[in-house]
Amino acid sequence: MHAERVGGHLAGRGARVTVFDPQDFPVSARLDLVYLANEPVRRVLRCADGTVDLDAVTALWWRRPMPPAPYPELTDPAVAAYTAKECESLVTDLWENLPCRQLPARESVFRRAGRKASQLALAAELGFSIPETAITTDPESFLDFRDRHDGRIVTKPLYIPWIDDVGGHLHVNRLCEPVSTRDVAYADGLRFCPVIVQERIPKRLELRVTIVGDRVFTAEIHSQTANRSSLDWRRYDTRVTPYRVHRLPDEIAERCLALTRRLGLAYGAIDLILTPDGRHVFLEINPNAQWLWIEDLTGLPISAAICDFLLEGP
Structure with missing residues (x-):
């Protein structure tokens, strides 16, 4: 829906819009990169939307593309995986080197910008208040941190907020979670995987x-009006949770703005807490979030x- 909304704006202003999902390559899309002596590089995409001279593209927008998928007749799993990886390598390298404006940034940039440990360090350097945080695989460090905050702590995944089962169906969706006394009994399990542990910050509002x-667009989310959304507004309850311009x-x-510039991003969705005493506390930035x-x-x-x-062009 995001692509359709923006595509409609662009088409209404006379722009040619091509929608290409790398998942269609190489089965239903073609790429040609040609390098000849004493001639410019020629890069051409042929897809459902037509033929595109990629060197004439003025802007590229990444909207959560899927990785290339192999031909279904490749029944050997190893061969299918190999061809998919080769296709992904080509597509990734191609976008990285196109001489055009890119949103949110070139892929290598926005992938790096999504690393939460680095985000917190940079946010603190820029003067944001951040929650006291431990990122650890050490059960003793976790327990010390919990004692420091009298048990008022939350945990978050470091990178991936879900676990898929073997069939690809959503099995677990993990957001910001409180730590109960029962959870502490399983602290030894932290040795298997790093986790973000933070002090629980009191909230008046949450800000996206x-x-x-x-350009800066801020919405206030009155997450504390509903029990469902009070700990993490992503447990949406829009029927009772007001959303307003802030x-x-x-x-x-x-x-x-300084944060997005330092990260090299032209787009970013920053989550802040506005505390009852008026502090703005940084939580994270998502380089390719929904809006x-x-x-x-x-x-x-x-x-x-x-x-x-x-x-705006290059």
Whole structure:
């Protein structure tokens, strides 16, 4: 839906829009990269939307592309995996080197920008308040941190918030979770996998700050009005949770822009807590997060801003 909304804005302003999912390559899409002596590189994509001279593209927007899928007639799993990896290598390298504006950034940049440990360090360097945090596989360190905060702590996944079962169906979806006395009994399990442990920050509001280029769009989420969303607003309860446009203090808005610039991002969705005593506490930044629900609930013109950014050219 996000791609359709922005694509509609772009088409309405006269832009040619090509939608290509790498999952279609190589089965129903073709790529040609030709290097000849004394001639410019020629890079051409042939897909369902037609033939595209990639060197004439003025802007590229990554909207959660899927990896290439092998031909179904490749029944040997090892051969199928090999061809898929080769296709992924080509596509990744191709986008990285196209001389055009890219949102949220070149793939290597926005993949790196999503690392939460680095985000926290940079946010603190830029002057944000951050929760006291431990990222650990040591049960003793976890227990010491819990004692430091009298048990008022939460845990979060470091990178992937879900676990798929063998069949690819969603098995576990893990967001921000409180730590109960029962959980402490299983602290030894931390040795298997790192986890983010943070002090539990009191909330007046939660803020979703969406950055597009140099523009800042902030929505306030009244997550404390519903038990379901009080710990993590991503447990959506939009029937009872108000979402409104919010005016960030200039200092915080500039800090958010500084964060995206330092990360090399032209787009980013920053999650902040506004505490009862007026502090803005940084939680994380998602370099390729959804925004359509915020736009629909608040009227913030995020899709139009993305369209503007893409049309500005190199």
